[in-house]
Amino acid sequence: MRPGPFTRWPRAADAALAAVLFALAVSIREGPGDALRWRAAVDVPIWALLLVAVASAALYWRRRAPAAVLAVVLAAWALLLGSDFSVVGGQALFAVYALGRYGTADRWGHVGVDAALVVLVLDGITADEPWGGVAFGVVVFVAVWDVGRRLRTRAQRAAARVRELQEREQRIVADERARIARELHDVVAHRVSLMTVQAGAAKTVASSDPEAAARAMGAVEEAGRQALDELRHLLGVLRPSAGSADTEPQPGLADLPALVARMREAGLDVDLRIDGVTRGLPARVELSAYRIVQESLTNVVKHAGPGARTDVRLTTEGRDLVVEVRDDGSGATSLPGAGHGIVGMRERAQLLGGALDVGPRPDGGFAARARLPLDGGAS
Structure with missing residues (x-):
């Protein structure tokens, strides 16, 4: 109207x-x-x-x-x-x-x-x-005031609903931005760290072993291509289109061997073991476990060096999935991932109702241990 x-x-x-x-x-x-x-x-x-x-x-x-x-x-x-x-x-x-x-x-x-x-x-x-006319006037005055009061109340309620919708939209936008920032960090930091390590290795052996340098640069190219593909996938969230045909699923536990293989190609000595973890976990649990392992391995490359030995263990304890990544590196002097990395891993665990512990090991290196409810935090 x-x-x-x-x-x-x-x-x-x-x-x-x-x-x-x-x-x-x-x-x-x-x-x-x-x-x-x-x-x-x-x-x-x-x-x-x-x-x-x-x-x-x-x-x-x-x-x-x-x-x-x-x-x-x-x-x-x-x-x-x-x-x-x-x-x-x-x-x-x-x-x-x-x-x-x-x-x-x-x-x-x-x-x-x-x-x-x-x-x-x-x-x-x-x-x-006449008193009849006076009484009618009294009724009209009271009715007019009451109509105005009711219209004011309705307008206030409508304004409150608009504010509530705006606040909810702002919360949704903030949550989505945080999720996208976390995903971008996980993808970019991991891939770029691999590219940096491989490029450094290629530079070191370029004069003495050209073939090894070429293989390392090929790995850099592949990591860069994968980083661009994942970036395009994430940025597609910011530019939604009705005709999008991207139906690639989010990574899960089945993708951990491929992740470990890439890290081994980067020179990291990684041992992966998955004990007692059944198939069919909620997708959010598998995605969070994958990202926690990915971020932890990225931190090992950045802070402990590619020569560090790293153990990745996934087990079940009661109703929790336990993800533990330990390295024996001594290159780091403080907690790794002082930026979004540790915060992102902790947020992922807490959103599922779990917890994350990260700290130096008594015998050297660092350890990250996450407990994720197997039901994904469902009530």
């Missing part, structure tokens, strides 16, 4: 409302038999004209200060009681509505409505109006 002028142009609409109510109050009077008659503006005393003008002009600020506007209108109306120019009931009606619609505290709303009803009853008494 297209919004009306009071919504599209609120300031102009309120100014027009004030002008129209002022013109009607000044130019229309009540004749015999409740008939309406036109009245010339020169027939209205200056003092009454000023009071009507003040009560009408106050409506321009009815959205910003509804309580103050109602007070001004009621004060002008009270000063006009008992005269032939007590004609600001319309202004009071709009002010009461504004108090319900734009007021911020229901306590002042009740006070304002009560004050308006008092002035309305006094106006009926001084004008010798």
Whole structure:
């Protein structure tokens, strides 16, 4: 539904409302038999004209200060009681509505409505109006205020829903960015570390063993190609398309031997053993275990050196999958992965309801031990 002028142009609409109510109050009077008659503006005393003008002009600020506007209108109306120019009931009606619609505290709303009803009853008494007409006026004033109050409550609830949706979208975006950053780190750090090691090895043996250098550079090329493929896959999340045909599954436990083989090609002495781990684990558990092993091996290459001996063990203890990666390297002097690596592994474990312990071993090297619930943290 297209919004009306009071919504599209609120300031102009309120100014027009004030002008129209002022013109009607000044130019229309009540004749015999409740008939309406036109009245010339020169027939209205200056003092009454000023009071009507003040009560009408106050409506321009009815959205910003509804309580103050109602007070001004009621004060002008009270000063006009008992005269032939007590004609600001319309202004009071709009002010009461504004108090319900734009007021911020229901306590002042009740006070304002009560004050308006008092002035309305006094106006009926001084004008010798029948009590039936006064009662009808009371019902109209209360109903108008209640309509305004209900519209305000509905608008507040709608605004709260919009804020809730925006906050939820922001949380989703933040979670997705963190996931993508974690995946990018896992992929890029692992592949680039392999490329760095292979390139260094090629440089070392380039003059004495050209064939070995060529094999190392071939491994660098292959690692770079795989890194680009995985980057394209991840960046596709940021550029979703309906025609995407990429259905390659996420890596799992079955892909660990290939990961270990690549690390061995990089010169790392890795021993992999999987004991008592059954097939058919939740995909999120297998992905997290794979990424934890991948990040741990990457840290070994970066911090302990390619010559370090590394043991990778996956076992089950009770209802947990235990992933342990230990190396005997001595090249690192602090915890590896001071950036996203350790944080990412810990987040993966905690998201499944597990835990991660990383630290130096008493006899040298480092160890990473993760406990992942076999059910993937399902309740």
